[in-house]
Amino acid sequence: xxxxxxxxxxxxxxxxxxxxxxxxxxxxxxxxxxxxxxxxxxxxxxxxxxxxxxxxxxxxxxxxxxxxxxxxxxxxxxxxxxxxxxxxxxxxxxxxxxxxxxxxxxxxxxxxxxxxxxx
Amino acid sequence: xxxxxxxxxxxxxxxxxxxxxxxxxxxxxxxxxxxxxxxxxxxxxxxxxxxxxxxxxxxxxxxxxxxxxxxxxxxxxxxxxxxxxxxxxxxxxxxxxxxxxxxxxxxxxxxxxxxxxxxxxxxxxxxxxxxxxxxxxxxxxxxxxxxxxxxxxxxxxxxxxxxxxxxxxxxxxxxxxxxxxxxxxxxxxxxxxxxxxxxxxxxxxxxxxxxxxxxxxxxxxxxxxxxxxxxxxxxxxxxxxxxxxxxxxxxxxxxxxxxxxxxxxxxxxxxxxxxxxxxxxxxxxxxxxxxxxxxxxxxxxxxxxxxxxxxxxxxxxxxxxxxxxxxxxxxxxxxx
Numbered sequence: 001x002x003x004x005x006x007x008x009x010x011x012x013x014x015x016x017x018x019x020x021x022x023x024x025x026x027x028x029x030x031x032x033x034x035x036x037x038x039x040x041x042x043x044x045x046x047x048x049x050x051x052x053x054x055x056x057x058x059x060x061x062x063x064x065x066x067x068x069x070x071x072x073x074x075x076x077x078x079x080x081x082x083x084x085x086x087x088x089x090x091x092x093x094x095x096x097x098x099x100x101x102x103x104x105x106x107x108x109x110x111x112x113x114x115x116x117x118x119x
Numbered sequence: 120x121x122x123x124x125x126x127x128x129x130x131x132x133x134x135x136x137x138x139x140x141x142x143x144x145x146x147x148x149x150x151x152x153x154x155x156x157x158x159x160x161x162x163x164x165x166x167x168x169x170x171x172x173x174x175x176x177x178x179x180x181x182x183x184x185x186x187x188x189x190x191x192x193x194x195x196x197x198x199x200x201x202x203x204x205x206x207x208x209x210x211x212x213x214x215x216x217x218x219x220x221x222x223x224x225x226x227x228x229x230x231x232x233x234x235x236x237x238x239x240x241x242x243x244x245x246x247x248x249x250x251x252x253x254x255x256x257x258x259x260x261x262x263x264x265x266x267x268x269x270x271x272x273x274x275x276x277x278x279x280x281x282x283x284x285x286x287x288x289x290x291x292x293x294x295x296x297x298x299x300x301x302x303x304x305x306x307x308x309x310x311x312x313x314x315x316x317x318x319x320x321x322x323x324x325x326x327x328x329x330x331x332x333x334x335x336x337x338x339x340x341x342x343x344x345x346x347x348x349x350x351x352x353x354x355x356x357x358x359x360x361x362x363x364x365x366x367x368x369x370x371x372x373x374x375x376x377x378x379x380x381x382x383x384x385x386x387x388x389x390x391x392x393x394x395x396x397x398x399x400x401x402x403x404x405x406x407x408x409x410x411x412x413x414x415x416x417x418x419x420x421x422x423x424x425x426x427x428x429x430x431x432x433x434x435x436x437x438x439x440x441x442x443x444x445x446x447x448x449x450x451x452x453x454x455x
Binding site: 063064067070071085088089091092094095099 | 198
């Protein structure tokens with residue numbers, strides 16, 4: 001079975017490392033980006049099955065990055081990740097495939113990724 | 120001298136700060152400019168980004184399947200809802216605390232296929248369609264006995280809570296009656312018990328007689344600046360004849376009149392307040408109060424020109440720097 005490649009975008013290093021470890025345990029191949037610009041560079045260079053994207057980031061925020069990703073590839077699957085519920089009410093987030101509230105318990109994220117990749 | 124005014128329906132006091140009366144030009148802010156380049160999930164062609172539609176208006180002349188681009192109005196469930204439609208309420212008490220499952224339905228009414236068109240830029244029959252969609256979705260959701268109330272509201276502009284420029288309104292079906300509405304219903308019932316009349320019918324009668332706060336009227340509806348307006352240029356639209364529920368207006372003619380009234384008021388706001396952010400909400404009787412002689416449905420429109428501060432939050436008082444009578448004059452004079 002082909003390895004699933006996921007790009008994880010978050011400005012906080014501790015979150016990147018925690019989520020990388022957790023998702024690698026699920027058998028995914030994880031690449032990291034610390035901001036939207038870096039994420040776009042990586043997406044232009046190689047294909048990812050899924051992008052997990054933080055919303056609150058300095059510079060280009062997650063919603064802006066999401067829009068840029070969709071301009072590169074409108075079918076690119078993206079999960080938004082945020083500690084803030086308020087972005088759920090922001091229809092701009094509808095451009096993504098799913099919205100997960102960031103938590104130390106990564107089960108919801110893992111379930112969401114399984115659902116999206118299984119679809 | 121500032122005036123303290125009491126809302127005749129609920130015990131809410133408002134300070135009308137007459138000596139600080141502000142002309143609309145000082146209240147109006149720069150009109151918002153939509154962010155360029157963002158992908159809009161509500162635009163035609165992006166239907167796959169939304170959940171499947173639950174209602175749509177499409178031209179009869181062209182055959183187009185659901186969730187295809189050829190629509191003039193579309194209603195979709197919220198993609199990331201705060202409440203879930205599946206499951207039971209499972210009401211329970213834990214000691215003195217009550218709780219139930221977060222059951223509810225949250226839908227988005229996409230009012231126009233054109234990304235930059237506002238409700239004020241739409242013709243009256245198109246605005247009528249928005250109200251027809253509110254009615255159709257409300258009737259459908261109320262078939263579900265778990266829901267007691269359907270709240271219909273619109274946020275326009277980011278200060279008013281709208282994150283997306285594409286004109287839309289929202290509808291939330293709830294298993295409870297919101298406390299703001301409960302307060303209004305209790306106040307109306309108390310008034311009815313003491314006077315044997317509907318307080319809103321009395322407001323319509325008095326405003327029609329005094330003619331100091333009428334912004335606009337047509338055959339079926341009257342738009343007024345309420346006596347105890349909480350916000351500058353607040354406007355209420357009420358049916359002239361007693362109707363307890365928004366759903367009582369069964370005829371399309373009535374919906375055309377609602378559309379005419381709301382379009383006119385919003386266009387007047389737009390003209391003198393430089394397209395302000397605003398909210399409107401339909402206040403209507405819950406399904407269990409069908410036929411109530413004491414409650415009268417209406418629409419409350421609040422342009423977002425001032426911010427609430429500690430005093431308002433702490434006391435429930437509002438300070439309104441523009442007397443409703445002055446606001447009415449400005450609005451009457453705005454030619455739209």
